[in-house]
Amino acid sequence: MECRPKGQADKPLGYIQKLLIYPHAVRDVNAYYSPDRKALLFGYFNATPSDVDLHMPGSLVFSCLSHDIIAHETTHAILDGIFRHYMEPTHPDVGAFHEGFADIVALFQHFTFPEAIKNQLAKTRGSFNAENLLGQLAVEFGKAYGNYHALRDAIGKEDEDTGEWKPRKPDVNTIKTDFEPHDRGSILVAVIFDAFINIYNHRTADLLRIATNGTGILPQGRLNTDLVNRLADEAAKTAMHVLSMCIRALDYCPPVDINFGDYLRALVTADADLVKDDDRNYRIAFIDAFRKWGIYPEDISMLSEETLIYSVDNLSKEVSTFNKAIGGFLRVYKNSIGYENDREAIFEKTNSFITGRQKDGSKTKGLHEYLFGTTVLNKNNNLVFEKLTGLVFSDNYKKMHIKTSEAYKSGPSLEIHSIRLNNRVGPDGNLQNEAIITLAQRCGVKVVHDEANDLYDIKTFTPNGTKENEEEGCFIFRGGCTLIFDLNTDELKHVISKPIFDTEKNSRRRSVYVPNNKRAIMQYRSSWGDYAALTGFVKTIEPFAHIHQIKTDYNG
Amino acid sequence: MANIDSITVRMYNTGSVGDCLLLLFKKNNVVTFTTLIDCGGFNTNTQSITACANDIRQTIGAGNPIDLVIVTHEHLDHVSGFNQAKAVYDSIPFNQVWMAWTENPTDPIAKKLKKTLGKKLQALIATLTEQHKKVGARLKSSTNTPGLNKRLKHYSKSWGEVLDALHFENGRSLQKNLAAGLTVSNAMVCVKGKSIKKSKEEMFRKPGEVIRDIKGAEGIKFHILGPPYDEDLSGIKNKMQEDEMYSLQKHAAFASSQTFLNAVGAGSSTPAFSKSPFSEKYKMDAPEEKDFFKKYHSKDMAWRQIEEDWLETSEQLAIAINTYTNNTSLAMAIEFEGSGKVMLFPADAQSGNWISWHNESVTSALKRNGGKPANELLDKTVFYKVGHHGSHNGTASKSGLDKMGNSRQLVAMMPLVQDKVPSQWGGSKNFPAKALYTELIKKTNGAILRTDEGLIKDPRAKELREKNLSALMQKKLKAASKPLYQEWTVEG
Structure with a gap:
């Protein structure tokens, strides 16, 4: 981990062994990574829910007890350790990448709890396109602060007027209109989650056919527990693959000024390097998800796996x-x-x-x-x-x-x-x-x-x-x-x-x-x-x- | 009896950013009724504002009373004149005074609000002042740890600005040599006391009230639009109505800061909100504590300490308190009964206040009292006193400007002296807010009178005026600018 104080990027601070964690740092609806101090500061606050049945009003909420928030902030720290210039405002995507990537890591951590996956898949009848906790971040925090739902949601959002949950559809305009880092970062999260859902659907299509005598149409009522277990296995495996791809791609990112298009190229290049034969169409799923949100890399002549992979003429x-x-x-x-x-x-x-x-x-x-x-x-x-x-x-x-x-x-x-x-x-x-x-x-x-x-x-x-x-x-x-x-x-x-x-x-x-x-x-x-x-x-x-x-x- | 057929508005230049508007209600060119809306300037000098007060006295005739004095809300830039030019105002009787219901000392909600806000402010100022000094001292003594000095300098500067903002909320003038320590609340009390009419019902106005045919102002309806009563002051509906205080505080962002406020001794007294949120059993014992702090205070750790972070919440609180007070603005629409033309005076109401004008309760009350709903009033608006000096959130779009000037030529007056905008408001570059200014220029065809520029110089405005306004209108607008004030007459 490279560690240098901000503003003195060229004067090495030397080796810093540990990230410092202050679990009760501030009395506020907040938690943050402090790059200057290589520290995580977590806040706590009294809940102010919109409805009394959402959360106990006035009760204390500790952000340091939220798995999602811890994962998010820690990811900021790790990312900053690898790329210290990813905090510079060189492109609207840079700050958004920090936020989005931190959310991606936090989200896919959910899939390390098999019981949680089974519970949610049973509820949504095997689908990730309905509201479910796996796609939501900081549920308690969101409700305690006055939202009706989670703080952030990869697949849906709260209607501002009615408070109802609505699925989020790919929209090519948001990349042109949303510049606030969290909003823009949520686009990246939605893209990655979309790729995840596609891969999951692809991987489970046969299971569903087997379970339904080849029709693929699920009967009414509760799903067979064996089927839920198998779907959960596939979801966990897919999530692990997707998260690994996202993390592996970091090695293929530029040291400065990253944008979402660069990240797509990094994802594809990294995966192609390791997995020659993309028989499950993972890379296609990613390329497709980026396309649906109108995100294209600069300086490529056409959109294909081959053009996205960074190449060098070694014969020169x-x-x-x-x-x-x-x-x-x-x-x-x-x-x-x-x-x-x-x-x-x-x-x-x-x-x-x-x-x-x-x-x-x-x-x-x-x-x-x-x-x-x-x-x-x-x-x-x-x-x-x-x-x-x-x-x-x-x-x-x-x-x-x-x-x-x-x-x-x-x-x-x-x-x-x-x-x-x-x-x-x-x-x-x-x-x-x-x-x-x-x-x-x-x-x-x-x-x-x-x-x-x-x-x-x-x-x-x-x-x-x-x-x-x-x-x-x-x-x-x-x-x-x-x-x-x-x-x-x-x-x-x-x-x-x-x-x-x-x-x-x-x-x-x-x-x-x-x-x-x-x-x-x-x-x-x-x-x-x-x-x-x-x-x-x-x-x-x-x-x-x-x-x-x-x-x-x-x-x- | 004849009706008022024109109203002349004078927007005085009080020497800084501030509101001071004199309205002359006329019948056949004879003034039969006078109204003063606010008199203040942000850190302005006594001389400038006294000149305004003197001109007001001269205009209404020495010895004559002002028929109606309206103080919109308790901010320095709206009331400082009543302190600074006290000598002049002492010689002018006020027939009647209007303020928002939030200033009513016997209103239970207003009382609660005032009390908690005052307490919060005091405690916040005390804590921040103390910590500001500490940071200053730390800055002087600290060894040159990379990053730390930069951090301390940041806090020192930022808290200084927050303190200035809080003092502003507390009504203290930042200029030390001013009017013998008179605070903004002194001025409020003084104005209230001067009112010849003493009835509280007639002094403290609630939304939905329509006051018509005051003696001398026949044919005129005053519609009171805000601040919202019996509801969240920021105008955002909240389901937890059973506890008004709670919801009132909530959206002023006070409630989520409750934990912080407890720490500075300004929280509620509920035992559950006691100073430390942790149970006694989790406390470190003495040797443990000693060991921990030895490490924490060691020289190696200096750059990683978090001594100041918890106080950063105070900046958000200062903004919330400011928004809150702006939202207590008495917002008013003056309507000519005959023509239906409307003049809009929202004071410094921020979006929440604007939104609340359209609430069902306000709409039905306005109709019940013989007035019109906000939608119709906005549609008929021909004169607009721009809210909050042209800030980005002083004019609502959907519930405000979008509905104005669609059928009639709109003229706007903006009480703004750009180079006097205080730094804690974001400084000159944020005033007038760019997006608002663009929209306002479009809506008015460039007919905007500003305190500092007179008829505004913006080339876009000039182009629109030449293209869309009659020669007579252009001439009138050019003639509006006088050394001490901008003057515009609305024909009824």
């Missing part, structure tokens, strides 16, 4: 040179920490491998030097890699106001966020043996929006600690990429890039280095412009301090 001269140079290093790294169980030792050793600084003060060749030492990432011959990663390795970095590396006194400053190892066994017994490297680069960007003509003027500057935080339209602009290297074949398998510069404008003939237009404008809109009121939450001292929205603004 530059990539194969890179593979040769870096493969050896990564194997040494793997041998060094592959059998290490102590988290702190892994952290320290990984740091040494990145920086080349050993604990005893001696100096070895670190990943940074390896990268710049290879014949591809040197001053002259790097255009292919710059395009691939979206980061600047050549001396052109000065044009972008990217700082010179402090450690090496020459060349562009490049943050190596992490090296991680990935070992998995697939369903066919195939062994996955990968190293994942995440890189990031930054510069200051100032955007001036000419509202009358809807034009954006984008300029770079060298961040100085104040300008980027205070001046209107200014922010730290980050590019980043995730490199996935297959240690079995010594090949660079996937590159997931969020380019810092406009790779389209640049070519061998024209050496143009300007910030990535699309991303810079989106970050401006999210942190200063029209989205900022809803997405700029991240600028506050406790970005996660609202698991509920107090409805003070009724606009009659």
Whole structure:
């Protein structure tokens, strides 16, 4: 887990062993993860239900006793530990991803309780399309605070006027209109849950046919207990698969500026890597669910499994040179920490491998030097890699106001966020043996929006600690990429890039280095412009301090 | 007897954000009835507001009384003038005073509300003041732990603003050199005392009342629309009506803060809400406690402490209290009986108050008393005093603006001095609220008079005026701006 205080992202805080948990931190309808303190703060409050039969009025409600809330907040902490830049308002999806992912983990935890699944499936007669507790989050909390139903619901919602539960149907407009992180996050939750329901239905269709003499139409009355048990097994298995897919996909996410489209690509790529033959159509179910909500990745020519998978041309001269140079290093790294169980030792050793600084003060060749030492990432011959990663390795970095590396006194400053190892066994017994490297680069960007003509003027500057935080339209602009290297074949398998510069404008003939237009404008809109009121939450001292929205603004 | 055939509204510039409106009711161009709605400015200077009071005295004629004085709600920016220009007002008799039922000292609901709110405010201010000092001290002494100083600075600034907001609610002026410590509630008492008519029924108004044909104002109906009585003040229906207090507090977001309020000594006295929510048996014993706090207070832990987090609730409470008081605004529609034209004065009513105008109980009471329901009044509105200085929640959309100006030309007056908007309201950039302003410009064809700009300068408004308004109307609007006030006459 990388741990650095906010606003000092480049000064490592060192290894922090434990997440700190304050179960009774605040007297409020609230619970939150504090990224600055690596701590969870849970609140408690007196219930104010809308009806006396929903909850005992005035009784104390402790958020630290809610399985859902604990899972949600802990997921925030873990996600922040892996991706510390996922709290920056670079895109409306970023904060929404944090919220949505935290809810997804909390939701699928429900399926680890077999009795609960059986109980609910018996009630809904085997279907997940009716109101059920498995799809709801923080039921007690919601009712105690004055809702008629749970705080959040993946498959339905409370009608604002009548308080009645209604199923939620896929709506392609919400992605264009809902920018508040919880609302937008709930879209992602609905998408994933929809994929889950589809897979579950697919997996249980034969069971239902067997139980109904081939008709698939259930008789009236209670379901056969054996059938409920089998359906529950399938639901639990499906939930575990779906959750694993969602978690596995994190390794395939960019280190900065994630959007829902990126996440779909990560889901599909990760699954295709591990499960060659998608005989149960899991990937199709996911692609389909995203499509139903109008979520498409950028920069793909058509929507198919093949185009969604991130790919690299390993036959190119530059990539194969890179593979040769870096493969050896990564194997040494793997041998060094592959059998290490102590988290702190892994952290320290990984740091040494990145920086080349050993604990005893001696100096070895670190990943940074390896990268710049290879014949591809040197001053002259790097255009292919710059395009691939979206980061600047050549001396052109000065044009972008990217700082010179402090450690090496020459060349562009490049943050190596992490090296991680990935070992998995697939369903066919195939062994996955990968190293994942995440890189990031930054510069200051100032955007001036000419509202009358809807034009954006984008300029770079060298961040100085104040300008980027205070001046209107200014922010730290980050590019980043995730490199996935297959240690079995010594090949660079996937590159997931969020380019810092406009790779389209640049070519061998024209050496143009300007910030990535699309991303810079989106970050401006999210942190200063029209989205900022809803997405700029991240600028506050406790970005996660609202698991509920107090409805003070009724606009009659 | 002849009826009133025109009403002239003067919106005074009190030197800051604030309401001060003088209404001159005329028959054949002769003033036969006068009404003053509020007189205040947020932290304004005595000189500016005294100039307004002097002009009011001169307009009605020295020695003459004001026929009707309305104080809409207990906020500094609506009543400070009665303190600051006390000397002037001492020489003006008030024939009759109207306030909302929430100011009635003998009304049981109002009494309860006042008492609990006052208690909460006092306790909140006391706790926050103390903690604010502590943070200041901690900030000075704290070692340079990464993150901690930033956090403390944040709290210091944010709580300072919350304290300012709470003091505002408590009626204390933030400017120290002002009128000998007179508070907003002093002003309220003073105005009440000045009323020549003493009847409480006639002073404290409830929604659904229709007051017509007052001597000198024949042909005019005053419709009282808010604040809602016998119901949740924020206007949101609540099923738990058996306990009014409970529901009244609930939607002002007080109830869920009950646990917090207990901690600052402002909670209810029910034993179940005692200070600590935990049973004695869970308490740490002395050595355990010592051990725990030794660790917690160690230097290594400084950056992870949670000393201040619990007080962050006070910011939400301050907003809730502010909304609550704004919702006690006496909202009123003045109707010309003959033409049916309506002038709307919602004071600072926020959405909840607006919504309640349409409640069945209010609608039937208005009809019973010879008036019209809110829907019809809004439809016939030709003059609108923009609610809450143009804030994002001072004008309701569905239950308000959407229904206005659809059949008749609407003129709006907005009591706003943009560069004087207090920082705790979100500062100048949030006033007027962008979405509201856009809608309002459309609805009025740009006919908006603002305290600071006069006829508004917004290019969209200018374009609409030139396109859709008659030359005479444009001329009249341009002539509305006077050094001390904006003036607009509605022909009945």
